[in-house]
Amino acid sequence: MSAQGDCEFLVQRARDLVSEDPWAAKAWLITARTLYPSDFNIQYEMYTIERNAERTASAGRLLYDMFVNFPDQPVVWREISVITAALRNDVQDKHAQFLRGLFETLPGRVQCEMLLKATEQCFNTLEKAEMLLLLLRRFPESVVQHGVSLGETLLEAESIEDQETPVNCFRKLFVCDVLPLIINNPDMRLPASLLYKYMHKAAEFYIGYVTRGPTAESQLQVSQEAGSLKSPTARGSQRYIIEGLTEKSSQVVEPWERLLEIMSVVGVRCEWQMDKGSRSYGEMLQRMKELGRYLSSFDADAHVRYRNQVVYSVMLVFFRSAYQYVSAVQPTLFQGHGSPSTVPWILVEDLSSVYSDADLDRSKHIHKKRKLADGREKTMSSDDEEVSGKGCGRHILVNKTELPCWADMLESFRTARESWELLHSQETLENEFNRICSSWKTDSWLWLRIFLTDMIIYQGQYRKAVGSLHQLASIQLPQPQVVAPQSSLEQHRALIQLASCHYALGEYRMACEKVLEVVNSLVPQVQEAIRTAEEVPRVRTKFRKGSDLRLLPCTSKAIMPFCMQLMLACFKLRAFTENRDDLALGHVVVLLQHDWPQGECLFLKAIEKICQQGSFQYENFFNYVTNIDMLEEFAYLRTTEGGKVQLELLPNQGMLIKNPSPSMGLLPQEFIPILPPGVPTADSTKERRGRHHTVTRGITKGVKEDFRLAMERQVSRCAENLQTVLHRFCINEKIMLIQSLP
Template sequence: MSAQKDCEFLVKRARELVSDDPCAAKAWLITARTLYPTDFKIQYEMYTIERNAEKTASAGRLLYDMFINFPDQPIVWREIGVITAALRSDCQDKHAQFLRGLFETLPGHVQCDMLLKATEQCLNTLEKAEMLLLLLKRFPDSVVQHGVNLGESLLEAETSENLETPVNCFRKLFVCDVLPLILNNVDMRLPASLLHKYMLKASEFYVSYVTRGPAAEGSTQGKTLPGSQEGGVLKSPGMSRGPQRCVIEGLSEKSSMVSEPWERLLDILAVVGARCDWQGDKPGQRGYVELLQRVKELCRYLSSLEGETRARCCSQAVVCAALVLFRSAYLYVSAVQPALFPGVNALSSGPWILLEDLSCVYSDVELEKGANKHSHKKRKLADGREKTMSSDDEEGLGKGRGRHVVVNKTEMPGWAETLESFRMARESWDLVHSNDSLETEFNKICSSWKTDSWLWFRIFLTDMIMYQGQYRKALSSLQQMSVFQPPQAGQSPSAQGSLEQHRALIQQASCHYALGEHRLACEKLLDVINGLVPQNQDPAKSPEDLGKTKSKPRKGNDLRLLPCTSKAILPFCLQLMLACFKLRAFTDNRDDLALGHVVVLLQHDWPQGEALFLKAVEKICQQGGLQYENFFNYVTNIDMLEEFAYLRTPEGGRIQLELLPNQGMLIKHHTVTRGITKGVKEDFRLAMERQVSRCGENLYTVLHRFCINEKIIIIQSLP
């Protein structure tokens, strides 16, 4: 007991002297250590004095002595924990730098042994993994012994935690930190099956990381990612690239960041490909475009391969094609619906919708030769059009199966990159479905990654199915997609719900039209129009706008990317309704209601529809009249009014026009006096004069009112 008291006295005396006379304090402790070499308190006090004085070398020697002589002391492991925390940290303050320097003074084998034993002291799985990772980074030779075990422990921890997303702290450490150490170690000899497993784990993480949407904002499920994305759209040719920011629970914000995820994925792919003896990897050709080309070449002779060689090539083709597919689909969807990916610096504002191109709704009408009866009006309308046909600002890209995707490049500056991404994604999809073996392997990946729950990928698949002309399948996909629509950044839930509902309904209407289901198409369109607010400005076009719309006539099976805005949606709806009624209006059978609807709808985009309107006039003349009592409610186009007024004159043929409400009842009374008939004509003249005064009304408002008020009769007009 007296020896213990003597030790305590010596330590106490040293503490009293340390502030005034450090040398004397050290002398007292050296004396104490000489007398009592096995007393831990004396050595720890000596270490504390040197550490507080930030004397790296002497503090390191004392820490080494304590680590060797007193390995069971908790205070020693507390000190080691503080030092290893500084080693793992990016902090650059003076104290952290001192602690790192202290550790560097230790012999290499002691550093390694210290880190290993510090790892054993950790109870938290994540902390233990980070400690072991520190060992692997500082001592690459230890990767052979500990690398795979660390990777497997992280994947097992992810499974045991029942995490709902691969974007979590365990997977991030494995993919971004552990896996590169394993793959880049030349002494590692791993079976191809394990490399393939690790490749898919990394791919799932990076794809999920980049495509993480706003639905996860603010959510905390286990160690999931509640953060958001920032930076540019990840680069395809001509596209900007930037880091993505994710705050992953259990990791610091800086540790959570993953820069250049698509490039990192290519790096892993190159190493795995070399280790697995994949075919066709050429130096200097490391891009997704080249990757797709190599997969195409591989698939050409895949059927001639057998056994292990065939299995290896199948594995290569599926992994490579899947990466190109998901990256290209992401780039396409991030351009057409950027709100799904907060922080994405899209090359064009969105959202955009892929729809049937209706450019031919006017241009495919051939007037009968020799129809000169109304040539005066034809010449008058044509004069105004010919002056605006010199420019064509619309381009098409992405040819395939005889189809184009048409965009207005002035509205979508990144149209070339967007359509190129769409093309590459479609080609990749076709490749993984070109062979039963490839399709089976690809379906396994999709099932494991739960791609059915990826809204962004379903948007791409729906557009691709529409491009392929599988409209019935597209309708089914659209109905499923409407079940889960995420909120859009900066918008209220109701506003976003309306916008997304419009998107789905318009695409459904487009599909129904392509299938010839015109009534269903109009029902969807009218539901959309009911939720739109017509533009305040009149839709009259400038010569430049007319030049855009008067592009080259197309075959009628093209698609168009259209902005999902009221300004663009309402005109498309009117055009599609016109396309539906046009076929019915110009059949051999008389259908005055359909013909009247066509006349009303032709007012939009005037004088684009001049040829079709003149054909409608010819039809009226051939059948001897027209009964359409809604004429004066919705027809305000001055050229049309002038033409109908002309039809009532002797020169126009005295065509019988029943355009006033209840006018037909008066005319059908064959016993009426000449005065009453004269009154009907006078009513028509007065109505026409009043109608001319309405020519300045906002045409969009008139047509919007037509769609709302006449919804029932419009739908009933179609079979």
């Protein structure tokens, strides 16, 4: 007891003198250590004084002595854990630099032994792996002994912890830190099967990391912290390790480049046909196309080797290109790409030529108000770009002023399509690619499904696209926390594409039904100034034939015109058949008001057909036709010069016709049209009802008066917001519009 008391006295005496006379305190401790060389407290106090004074060399010698002479003291391992934490983190403060310098003063053999024993002190798999990784980095010769075992431990831990996604802390540590050390060590001799396994794991991680959604934010941090806190040593200084580890584990720099580098190293080890120098992804795809042509000529071993080269190389090009395309058209799917102001884009049929296929003999019916430029047709805007699609010869049109990255996006789309086609060009390539996709469960990747849907739309496989879009329509797309104006439209993007596909299939009723469902969610925009005929661009010398596609921004301003054009395209085919269909023709007239005067040629064709018929009945005319040029044209038809065409445009006026055409569409009995304020009806007064007793070709003096008054009042509505009028038309007449299509 007296010896213990003497030791405590000497230590306490040194502590008292540290602040006043550190050299005297050091002398007291040297004396105490000489008298009691086996006492740990004396040596630890000496180490504490040197450490606090940041004397690197002396503190390192004392730590080495404690490590050798007192390996079972918990305080020693606490100090070592603090030092190793500084080694494992990128903190650049003065104290961290001192701890790194202290460790560097230790002999290499001691450093290696210290790290190995520190690893044994860790009870948590993640902390143990981090410590062993530190050993592998500082002593590359230890990779041969510990590298593969560490990698397998991390992959096994991932399985045991039942991680829901490959983007987790265990896989990240293996792929980003351990695997490069293994495959780049020249002394490692690994079988090809193990190299392919590791490359497979790396590709799955990097692709999953890049394409993770907004809800996956901090996923690595959460999973890693949860795993670390399970450790019984996650206290005190261990907490410093956990916090530092978590801070640096959530970011991966240049993931595509890292994956390409891993694939290149594995390719060399597996004796692939590698090129000297780096190639672009497009060049890599072309090189794999050439190699793929000769696969059948290789022997069994070479066939498997080069098949794997083609599959993994093209697969990398495919997923990267598909991701770049989808991140441009649907950026809110990915973490860090979408913001409330980011506008998604939708691939649909190009309907800009819906107005331009009417060949008219204008000499038959010319009126002073018709301002037509000879040969004018609806064409591609000067801001549009067309991109030729190889294979099916289609074009994708996009407004390049609204989408600055249009060139890269369309190039990515083309590259991804070509990669997909190559991967499915041979059974052996397709089977291997499908095996990889099955193991990765790519069927659940929403972003990939969006790309594949756009691809099959481009390929013209509309029936297959409809099935895929029905599934997409049932999925709730992730939305940003701040709701953007286009959020509701973004949720309806599958419906918009469904309408486009049904139209391409000739299923016009289904197309109209989907369009009206979308229009119901739109908010009418402020009406833009109506362009005159002279302001409309003239026809370009090059006219595109066939079915083109267009990328539209997911905004009401862009989607509303598309919906109007699609409905017009559906009804136009029915309105201009040989059989008479006044209801469809009336719908066409209403819809042609949009984007006027682009549809003026088609409107004249409608007028020509009405003249040929000699009569026209459309009881919704005064509800939704507010275009002054159209109103004047219909008023002109009633005159002698216009042909005295019999027009039944007022509600209930059609009931006055003695022998209505069987092909005329009639409104449901429960439908009550909304008339403009002040427009008189046929039965508004007893006197007016009396005028209808005698009918001559459906028109009496009273009816003429009603028509004149209604037309005069209709002119006063020309200043109404046309967008609101057409929106009300779609909402109020939804049932009638759908039922009037086959």
